[in-house]
Amino acid sequence: MSAQPLLDVTRTELEGVVILKPRRFGDGRGWFTESFNTARMREAGIDLDFIQDNQSFSADKGTVRGLHYQTPPAAQDKLVRVLAGAILDVAVDLRRASPTYGRHVSVELSAENGLQLLVPKGFAHGFSTLTPDTMVFYKVTAPYAPDCDKGIAFDDPDLKIDWGLGGETPILSDKDGRQPSFASVESPF
Numbered sequence: 690m691s692a693q694p695l696l697d698v699t700r701t702e703l704e705g706v707v708i709l710k711p712r713r714f715g716d717g718r719g720w721f722t723e724s725f726n727t728a729r730m731r732e733a734g735i736d737l738d739f740i741q742d743n744q745s746f747s748a749d750k751g752t753v754r755g756l757h758y759q760t761p762p763a764a765q766d767k768l769v770r771v772l773a774g775a776i777l778d779v780a781v782d783l784r785r786a787s788p789t790y791g792r793h794v795s796v797e798l799s800a801e802n803g804l805q806l807l808v809p810k811g812f813a814h815g816f817s818t819l820t821p822d823t824m825v826f827y828k829v830t831a832p833y834a835p836d837c838d839k840g841i842a843f844d845d846p847d848l849k850i851d852w853g854l855g856g857e858t859p860i861l862s863d864k865d866g867r868q869p870s871f872a873s874v875e876s877p878f
């Protein structure tokens with residue numbers, strides 16, 4: 690029986706957006722994993738230079754952060770994982786020439802399932818929290834650039850994203866409560 694790969698990679702219907710699952714080595718104490726390894730990423734054909742780590746804590750279930758992206762020259766690739774709790778992680782294709790322009794994928798990432806989502810440049814990113822006390826950690830390939838930090842309304846009617854909120858009003862930042870519609874955004878990608 691072949692051993693589980695050290696890094697399992699699953700493509701999604703959006704070209705470039707992939708789900709990563711580093712192998713966990715379990716024993717009587719719990720488990721160990723190499724949560725990030727550039728050699729394993731390169732073997733998977735992912736050759737990105739992550740230069741900044743971000744971390745956000747959301748106290749309440751039903752928090753939505755997003756949809757956000759940075760425009761060139763500060764566009765970011767993001768590698769997202771959850772250290773505590775669970776999120777519905779969403780990537781929206783903003784690449785105007787893409788056959789999946791305007792389409793999204795949503796993946797449940799949790800401390801328990803150990804899944805990670807790679808969100809390349811050209812995609813908007815956001816997540817909703819599925820548990821209280823959710824800690825999200827993500828690596829990015831470009832520094833924070835406030836002037837390039839843009840957004841799209843999380844509840845845009847054209848994007849039709851189900852955030853798993855069960856009809857509840859989400860907890861949002863003021864900024865995310867007034868993001869522009871998808872139709873009004875001139876994507877730079």
Ligand SMILES: Cc1cn([C@H]2C[C@H](O)[C@@H](COP(=O)(O)OP(=O)(O)O[C@H]3O[C@H](C)C(=O)[C@H](O)[C@H]3O)O2)c(=O)[nH]c1=O
Pocket residue numbers: 743745754755757758767814815816832833862864
């Ligand atoms: C993103 C970022 C923010 N900040 C400062 C700016 C604000 O004073 C404060 C909170 O920022 P913001 O409200 O934009 O944080 P989130 O709503 O969690 O935004 C992030 O969440 C979504 C899901 C993303 O994908 C982006 O990485 C990022 O936009 O942190 C920094 O100092 N550096 C940074 O890289």
